[in-house]
Amino acid sequence: MASQDSFGAKGTLDVDGQSYEIYRLDAVKGEGLDVESLPFSLKVLLENLLRTEDGADITEDHIKAIAGWDASAAPDQEIQFTPARVIMQDFTGVPCVVDLATMREAMAELGGDATKINPLAPAEMVIDHSVIADVFGSADAFERNVEIEYERNRERYQFLRWGQGAFDDFKVVPPGTGIVHQVNIEHLARVVMVRDGVAYPDTCVGTDSHTTMVNGIGVVGWGVGGIEAEAAMLGQPVSMLIPRVVGFKLSGELPAGSTATDLVLTITEMLREHGVVGKFVEFYGEGVSALPLANRATIGNMSPEFGSTIAVFPIDDQTIDYLRLTGRTDEQLALVEAYAKEQGLWHDPSAEPRYSERLELDVSTVVPSLAGPKRPQDRVEVSAAKDSFRAALKDYVDEGDSDPDDAAKASGYDEAVEESFPASDSPSHEGGNGKPVHADAPHDAGRPMKKTKISLDGQEVEIDHGAVVIAAITSCTNTSNPSVMIGAALLAKKAVEKGLTRKPWVKTSLAPGSKVVSDYYDRSGLTPYLDKLGFNLVGYGCTTCIGNSGPLIPEVSAAVNEADLAVVSVLSGNRNFEGRINPDVKMNYLASPPLVVAYALAGSMDVDLFGDPLGQDQDGNDVFLEDIWPSPQEIEETIASAITSDMFGESYADVFKGDERWQSLPTPEGNTFEWDEDSTYVRRPPYFDGMPDEPEAVTDIVGARVLLKLGDSVTTDHISPAGAIKKDSPAGHYLAEHGVEQRDFNSYGSRRGNHEVMIRGTFANIRLRNQLAPGTEGGVTKDFTKDGEVTSVYEASASYQEAGTPLVVLAGKEYGSGSSRDWAAKGTALLGVKAVIAESYERIHRSNLIGMGVIPLQFPDGKTADDLGLTGAEIISISGITELNDGTTPKTVTVKVEPAPGTDMAHGETSEFEATVRIDTPGEANYYRNGGIMQYVLRNLLRG
Structure with a gap:
């Protein structure tokens, strides 16, 4: 769909005899609008809105909101950001392809065209998370580990090869090639995209939180949940608030004996202490020019550890040199430089863009x-x-x-x-x-x-x-x-x-x-x-x-x-x-x-x-x-003599082709996938079972029990299934019941395409401490359908679901920090959890909960579950959610807490408190009304 172009920004850019259509940022003028002093990252967002302005979701007012951005204001303006492409790794990418395959069937069952479920933005997957260091310290370690990897993951790899053939604009980098983020910066990232003759900044979202590594080469991109990535692949914009932007000024150079790792750990400590959750971080100043591109990528990679959405570096000579080193074409190099300079995206070391907050670091002070x-x-x-x-x-x-x-x-x-x-x-x-x-x-x-x-x-x-x-x-x-x-x-x-x-x-x-x-x-x-x-x-x-x-x-x-x-x-x-x-x-x-x-x-x-x-x-x-x-000199001399541009060209010449193992895999065919009922790796999930073509009314939550009561800093690593599958775990029992020998259990990550395994591993981290079962560690809780018997979280969930009892999770501060993992939210929803009540949330996990139909609520300011006398043994009802049916989002809902029969509550009487609703944007409200983001997208495509 062509932009409405309210500002007349559409123009052309000629580069070495090649003409490109662009949307000029300097065309956005008016009272109170100042594009020139915007941070680099917001200029990229501004171009995105100019190019995708449709008069409905993206309007002239949204464009003005960025151009006239108040650096000191709290974020309150929602925009719809359309990423140029989607990047995935196989752990989180497999569920995306599983869900797309399931959506194709659901579309057909609802009377629609299954092939409409197809990536509308370029989607690339790098299979990099499945190799395990089983064999080490020997000359044949690599070959043996790859062999084991293929043996363990054959079903998954066959499924991905089907997806590569069935879906348009979906490419797979086979196993044994590299890590997704390194492949991204060395080969996949464009910095400036060209599609249908239009040149525009390369932006991306990825199904891995460290997608931000690409920030190091001037690409605005970040990690999202798999469900958000699926929506982006299907042409849905990412709903977001215009963020605060933290300017991080660098000066000096790294001293001898200190490394890029030491620098990034120093920056991580500084930004964590400052507080940048949900914010953009942007590096600028004289020290940026002295910072090699590889060091920038290292810093960008650690953005999730800061807590920021991105940690971006603007484009400059170092960017061009790196693109040249890694084998990009002369035509691409010329385009990136010309486009960046034309649009004010080229780094000026002396410039002081307007930022919400500022930090400074003299790089020469960094120590090991x-x-x-x-x-x-x-x-x-x-x-x-x-x-x-x-x-x-x-x-x-x-x-x-x-x-x-x-x-x-x-x-x-x-x-x-x-x-x-x-x-x-x-x-x-x-x-x-x-x-x-x-x-x-x-x-x-x-x-x-x-x-x-x-x-x-x-x-x-x-x-x-x-x-x-x-x-x-x-x-x-x-x-x-x-x-x-x-x-x-x-x-x-x-x-x-x-x-x-x-x-x-x-x-x-x-x-x-x-x-x-x-x-x-x-x-x-x-x-x-x-x-x-x-x-x-x-x-x-x-x-x-x-x-x-x-x-x-x-x-x-x-x-x-x-x-x-x-x-x-x-x-x-x-x-x-x-x-x-x-x-x-x-x-x-x-x-x-x-x-x-x-x-x-x-x-x-x-x-x-x-x-x-x-x-x-x-x-x-x-x-x-x-x-x-x-010494630094030894390192520099070795790099100069050992690394050439030809090496990158040779390594990536046939990057999607794969080796003989990959090419010889039997590949299913057809527009829809033929599910194998005996498969323990890839199964059709239940998200669309019985789904009507129109959403049903949102209801309040009545008579819920607490599945877990958790403390502060519970990460998605505590929630999401990860690591090895133990024999005596619920997932291990499931696999054994399906004839899988323990030696073939593999990891949770490799079985992310099987929801039955993943549900059983949710909240099963060995270090998780559930206050509902004091003195324990791991995925256990009290089952109040069985007189408070301590059992696994999965088994308790099954009992509650059989009894028709909804569930809630109580948590402390920074709930869901860590990796942006869709299964932390998917597993929560499939366990029957309808609401989470926490003191505060990490951005991605809060959004992903909504994307799976789970409402995130927040305790009153300064209050904790203990302050409110909650032990986890109560019966909880939540009213006021139904206001969403009127097209509005309530600011708060009422949480009613009742003593459960046979339990010893702190007060022994019914109490109430008001919880803040953390559905932050109208787009998130639409997802929740539809029961989740996938249901929302499917219904929209069906109507379209």
């Missing part, structure tokens, strides 16, 4: 850092990591562990020494006798200890609390950045040359984000050194960061579980939430790739990397980290 043991924003300077670990350890050990004072006394350790030279202030070995001050102090002094002997490879070793059992170079965050990847490999080279080896209890792995990384490792001659330390290639995909770390070394796993050790993973990723990385590992730290290698050599978090030796060389001399840390 980690983040952990359980949140990305918990930054720790490497110099203080040992002390920080010891302070955190008390939260992870049993009271029966040995007392630190007893340990010190038993060893003869002199406490006066510790008082004279606190660990955090210990001088380095430079200028001294070549050893740290505490070289003779016992390793276990000052903390609980539980030394456990195990036999590995014919030798007896000891592990203890803090043992590093996983050291993984993994995740899109860092593997796309040559400086830290080359840095890690050079460190490995120097370590091997000194005779150092990884500790035998450490599971090491290397999972690059694209084949280009392996190419430049090979070309620089660094691969053998990584292999020597056990960092052999395990796959091209997202492994450890999403829980696909695979099992620990068996002897280590047995010792950890038998002694209940609080062991550690160190990974170059972006997520380290509890229970995410590996079920045996309690403490998780994010670090740069070089530090991952260093901790594999050290073997413990209970070391001072700057003061303690990593080991001894061939002559018995201590080797310290600074002895093997590569």
